[in-house]
Amino acid sequence: MSTSPSGSTLGKATAVMKSLNFYLSDHPAIVTFRWSHDLCWGSTWSFLFSSIAFYVVVSIFLHLTLAFLLRRGRPVPLGPIPALHSLSMSVISATIFAGLLVSAAAEIKETRWLWRRYKTPLQWLLCFPLGTRPSGRVFFWSYVFYLSRFLHMLRTVLVVLRRRKLVFFQLFYHAISTFMSFLWLEFSQSFQVLAILFTTLAFSVMYGYRFWTSVAARGACLPLVLNCQIALLGCNLVCHVAVLLLHFLTGGCNGIGAWVFNSVLNGAILLLFLNFYVRMYLARRRKRKGVVIDHRCENDNNIARSSVLGAGKEPHSNKVKSN
Numbered sequence: 001m002s003t004s005p006s007g008s009t010l011g012k013a014t015a016v017m018k019s020l021n022f023y024l025s026d027h028p029a030i031v032t033f034r035w036s037h038d039l040c041w042g043s044t045w046s047f048l049f050s051s052i053a054f055y056v057v058v059s060i061f062l063h064l065t066l067a068f069l070l071r072r073g074r075p076v077p078l079g080p081i082p083a084l085h086s087l088s089m090s091v092i093s094a095t096i097f098a099g100l101l102v103s104a105a106a107e108i109k110e111t112r113w114l115w116r117r118y119k120t121p122l123q124w125l126l127c128f129p130l131g132t133r134p135s136g137r138v139f140f141w142s143y144v145f146y147l148s149r150f151l152h153m154l155r156t157v158l159v160v161l162r163r164r165k166l167v168f169f170q171l172f173y174h175a176i177s178t179f180m181s182f183l184w185l186e187f188s189q190s191f192q193v194l195a196i197l198f199t200t201l202a203f204s205v206m207y208g209y210r211f212w213t214s215v216a217a218r219g220a221c222l223p224l225v226l227n228c229q230i231a232l233l234g235c236n237l238v239c240h241v242a243v244l245l246l247h248f249l250t251g252g253c254n255g256i257g258a259w260v261f262n263s264v265l266n267g268a269i270l271l272l273f274l275n276f277y278v279r280m281y282l283a284r285r286r287k288r289k290g291v292v293i294d295h296r297c298e299n300d301n302n303i304a305r306s307s308v309l310g311a312g313k314e315p316h317s318n319k320v321k322s323n
Contacts, residue, residue: 035134083214090207097200103137127253189255
């Protein structure tokens with residue numbers, strides 16, 4: 001018997017989906033993952049603080065060195081490196097999003113019998129049961145997300161080289177985000193699943209857009225990037241409130257101490273974002289008003305010139321007529 005083309009295509013698609021599901025959630029390295037200071041690279045407190053300090057020092061040193069050696073405003077040519085960085089961050093973020101989504105669904109399916117009387121799947125995503133250990137599929141992708149933060153730090157160096165400007169908010173944001181992702185693993189903090197899903201989804205869109213603008217040789221739309229980041233922080237704020245309510249209504253959430261510290265840092269990042277967003281919006285409004293005023297002045301000057309020319313032509317025309 002011969003199989004139809006549609007049946008063979010469906011069979012290939014099913015095989016591809018099974019293969020992806022295996023490598024995203026059922027691979028032995030993912031299923032048996034365990035966060036440990038002895039087994040996981042970069043899992044110690046000393047490594048965390050030293051790497052963040054190194055990142056801050058290198059960024060500041062590079063900024064000061066370029067300001068001393070090169071003319072102000074002269075960028076350093078980087079070729080395709082920024083585009084490749086944006087592409088890699090977009091692909092990595094999309095992979096983490098897909099892997100965590102599939103792994104969270106598998107974890108809920110396998111462990112729901114333990115907590116189904118007390119929690120719904122959404123409550124589990126927001127509030128881990130007390131005694132949750134950092135092991136299994138979800139924490140594997142949390143660990144991959146933690147490692148990706150170090151690649152994310154490279155963007156600060158690229159910005160310093162290209163724009164010759166070191167932004168304090170960017171320096172603070174990358175350092176704090178790396179620190180928070182470490183706390184998620186160290187204390188099995190609740191809410192990290194949704195936080196990573198929101199963040200990787202936003203990053204895959206933002207960095208994909210930056211890669212496209214780099215390839216298309218056109219400037220990135222800054223409001224689009226800022227709006228994605230504001231939406232991300234807004235979703236995190238709503239979920240933080242939900243975690244607080246679940247903690248008091250359901251008998252407690254795991255890692256609540258780290259969650260409190262995380263909430264304070266997220267609040268600081270949100271305030272800095274809003275401050276930067278408002279300043280940018282006001283600057284754009286002033287620029288638009290300046291352009292409108294310039295156009296009005298130019299129109300007034302044109303009208304004045306035309307009136308003067310007209311006044312100068314009228315006597316001449318009258319003289320011609322009288323002659």
